[in-house]
Structure formats: structure tokens, C-alpha cells
Amino acid sequence: MARLGEDVTEVLDYVPGHFQVIHHVRPKYACKACDAITQAPAPAMPTPRGRATPATLAHLLVSKYCDHLPLYRQSEIYARDGLELDRSTLCDWVGQAVWLLDPIVAGIRRHVFAAEKIHGDDTTVPVLAPGLGRTKIGRLWVYVRDDRPFCGTAPPAAAYFYSPDRGGEHPARHLATFTGSHQADGYAGFEALYEPRRTGEGLTANAGITEVACWAHCRRKFYDYWVAKKSPVAQEAIDRIGAFYEIEAKARFAPPDDRLAHRTETVPLVDAFFDWAGRTVTKISAKSDLADAFRYTIKRREALSRFLADARLEIDNNIAENAMRGIALGRKN
Numbered sequence: 001m002a003r004l005g006e007d008v009t010e011v012l013d014y015v016p017g018h019f020q021v022i023h024h025v026r027p028k029y030a031c032k033a034c035d036a037i038t039q040a041p042a043p044a045m046p047t048p049r050g051r052a053t054p055a056t057l058a059h060l061l062v063s064k065y066c067d068h069l070p071l072y073r074q075s076e077i078y079a080r081d082g083l084e085l086d087r088s089t090l091c092d093w094v095g096q097a098v099w100l101l102d103p104i105v106a107g108i109r110r111h112v113f114a115a116e117k118i119h120g121d122d123t124t125v126p127v128l129a130p131g132l133g134r135t136k137i138g139r140l141w142v143y144v145r146d147d148r149p150f151c152g153t154a155p156p157a158a159a160y161f162y163s164p165d166r167g168g169e170h171p172a173r174h175l176a177t178f179t180g181s182h183q184a185d186g187y188a189g190f191e192a193l194y195e196p197r198r199t200g201e202g203l204t205a206n207a208g209i210t211e212v213a214c215w216a217h218c219r220r221k222f223y224d225y226w227v228a229k230k231s232p233v234a235q236e237a238i239d240r241i242g243a244f245y246e247i248e249a250k251a252r253f254a255p256p257d258d259r260l261a262h263r264t265e266t267v268p269l270v271d272a273f274f275d276w277a278g279r280t281v282t283k284i285s286a287k288s289d290l291a292d293a294f295r296y297t298i299k300r301r302e303a304l305s306r307f308l309a310d311a312r313l314e315i316d317n318n319i320a321e322n323a324m325r326g327i328a329l330g331r332k333n
Contacts, residue, residue, distance in 0.1 A: 019083055022053070047096040057097045060090060068330040105159075112159040113178045115145040117212075117312045119320035120175075120184040122166065123327055139163045141174060142323045150311050151255050158323045168192055179208035181310070183317050185217045186296060213303035215241060216316035221293035233280060234290055240273045248315045256311035263308050270308065274301050 028039045046054050063069045069077075071090040078085050112118060120143050126135035141163065146156040163170040168189030175182065175193060184190050194211040219241045226234035244266050251262035281294040297304070307313035 016081070018081065019056070019078070046100055047093075050093075050096065052093050057093060057100075060093055061097055064094065065330070066326070068326070068333045070333055073333075108157050109159040111155070112143055112145045112157050113175070115147070115154065115180060117145075117147075117181040117183070118178065119144040119146070119314075119317050119323075120171065120182055120190070121317060121320035121324055122171075122187070123324050123331075125162075125327065125331055127164075136164075139166050139170070140324075140327055141171065142320055142327075143174065144320050144323045146319050147312070149252055149314060150259055151253065152312075175209060181210045181212050181306070181313060183212035183214065183314060184320070185214055185317060186300065210306070211300075211303040212306050212313050213300040214317035215244060215304060216318055216321075218293070218297040218300075218304070221296060222290075225290045225293060229290075231290060233284065234293075237273075237277070237293070240269070240276070243269050244315060259311040260309075267308050270305055274298065 024043050026040045026042065028037055030037050046052070046057055052060075060074065063074055064071060071087045071094070075085055075087045075090060120141070122139050122141045125138050125140045127138040129136040139162070141161040142158055143161075144156070144158045145154065147154045148156060161170070161174050166187075166189065171189055172193060182190070182193065190211070193209045219238060222234045222237040222241070225231055226238060247262055247266045247269075251259040254262065277294050277298055281291055281298065284291050284294075307315050
């Protein structure tokens with residue numbers, strides 16, 4: 001037969017991930033002359049007297065925190081493969097891994113708060129409440145350093161904190177060593193961070209943290225009202241804010257000088273928006289949600305305008321909100 005060529009067909013196959021047991025054999029030797037017993041030391045493990053290798057711990061943490069698989073589900077998955085790992089054992093391994101990684105977490109936090117500009121946000125998280133038969137609501141806070149939009153070279157990173165409630169003392173503690181620009185929503189607990197602080201001599205000193213507000217939060221308030229009422233005034237507000245974003249799309253990931261050059265087009269649009277908003281809010285019902293949206297935005301005019309003169313700043317706080325997406329996904333599980 002004469003070969004005329006060949007056809008190649010690719011098919012997709014799946015090879016299930018599997019565990020393996022590694023046996024470390026350490027023979028013992030006895031010296032007949034001096035009755036001494038010698039044995040090689042046990043191999044180093046990530047945790048004291050641990051039975052899980054670094055790869056096993058990494059798989060456990062990635063499955064829980066990146067793939068949002070609760071430990072009881074992981075236990076059931078492993079059981080299907082013939083591996084009996086009780087949830088309490090997995091809990092112990094997670095706790096030991098947290099202890100092991102604590103210096104890295106501390107290093108990431110130092111890196112984040114060493115930035116000149118960070119983004120902050122918080123969200124709810126259900127927390128087990130033993131004895132109550134239900135969960136209680138806790139809070140997760142995130143602070144993000146991301147200099148990539150203005151071509152900064154520092155690695156992006158996010159630092160997360162837990163608190164049992166949403167009291168303003170928590171962000172005050174988190175940001176106790178931070179000085180720079182903090183971009184966030186209009187949460188009242190953040191406002192104390194931006195106010196001057198009083199020294200022991202009775203003089204006022206600047207808090208060292210500059211407020212940068214978020215246009216996306218302002219737009220959302222107008223959008224929600226437009227969805228509910230189909231208000232032409234709300235639609236105009238959305239369109240005006242949308243014009244800012246059209247220009248900002250060209251400035252994203254551009255060098256600082258280029259960013260500011262693009263934003264010179266935004267300056268008159270922002271001024272026109274607030275002039276229009278000031279006139280419009282006096283013509284609508286003061287008790288309406290639309291009036292609340294206008295007051296929320298007008299009150300933050302200075303903080304909403306800071307991005308126009310500083311290339312490091314963003315038009316909104318979406319960087320922090322994106323860092324919370326994984327939390328929201330895991331919350332459902």
C-alpha cells in the first residue's frame with residue numbers, strides 16, 4: 001500500500017485529578033560497638049506533625065477560596081475517589097495553612113498601604129453562630145492597590161479584613177498607617193477618615209487621607225430611579241455621566257501625561273453636570289429618590305472631581321468592587 005497522507009482528529013478527554021500517598025522510609029541503624037541508634041530525620045512538612053504536603057494544602061485553599069467549594073463539599077468529592085477526609089480534618093488544615101501564610105499576608109498588607117492611592121470597599125458575609133441555629137452577618141473589607149491603569153510598575157495586590165459589624169472604627173484601624181488618596185463609596189464610616197484630627201495641644205492636623213469619590217455609585221442611583229420611573233431627568237444624568245466614561249476609556253492604561261491630556265476634555269463636562277444638577281434639584285420633589293441621588297452627587301463634588309487633576313486616580317471605585325466578586329460568589333455557597 002502506498003501512503004497518501006493522514007487525517008488527524010483531536011478529541012477532548014478528561015483524566016481525573018488524584019491523590020497519592022508518599023511513603024518516607026527511614027531505616028534505623030544500631031551500632032553494635034556503642035549501642036547507639038541512628039535514623040535520618042523526618043522530612044520537613046508545612047505544619048508541625050502535618051500529614052498534608054504543600055500541594056495538598058494549596059489544592060484545599062484554592063478549592064475553598066478561589067473555586068468557592070465549601071469544605072463539606074470537598075470532603076464529599078474526595079470520598080467519591082475513595083479518600084475519607086473528614087471536614088474537621090480539612091478545617092484543621094485550613095487553620096494551619098492560615099498560620100503558615102500569616103507572614104505573607106502581613107507583607108501584602110504592608111505593600112498595599114505603602115501606595116499613594118488605594119481603593120476600599122466592604123460587603124456582607126454570613127458567619128456561623130453556634131447555638132443560634134442560624135448565621136449572623138459579618139463584614140469583609142478590602143483595600144486594593146492597582147497602579148496599572150496609569151502605567152505604574154508596582155504589583156497589584158488586595159488586602160482583606162474581617163469584622164463582626166460595619167462600625168467606623170474598623171476602617172479607622174485598618175488605615176491607621178495609611179496616608180494618601182482613598183477611593184470608596186459614600187459610606188459614613190469612611191468620612192471620619194477624611195476629617196482633620198485634633199492633636200493633644202488642641203490644634204487641628206490633617207488626617208493624611210484624601211477622599212476620592214466614585215462616579216459609578218452616583219450613576220447607579222440615577223439608573224435605579226430610571227429603571228423604576230423611566231424619568232427623563234434621570235436619563236439625562238446617566239447620559240451626562242456616560243460622556244465622562246467615553247473619554248475615560250481613552251485614558252485607561254495610558255501614561256500619566258496622556259491621561260491628564262484626555263481628561264482636559266472631561267473638565268468642562270463635569271462643571272456643566274454640576275451646574276445642571278444644582279438647577280434641576282430645586283425643581284423636583286425634595287422627598288423623591290431622584291432628589292436623593294442629586295444631593296448625594298452634589299455633596300461630593302470636590303471628591304468626584306479629584307481624578308481630573310491627578311493621573312493616579314480613577315473615575316470610579318470599580319477596582320475594589322471587582323476584588324469583592326469572589327466574596328460574593330463564595331457567599332452563595
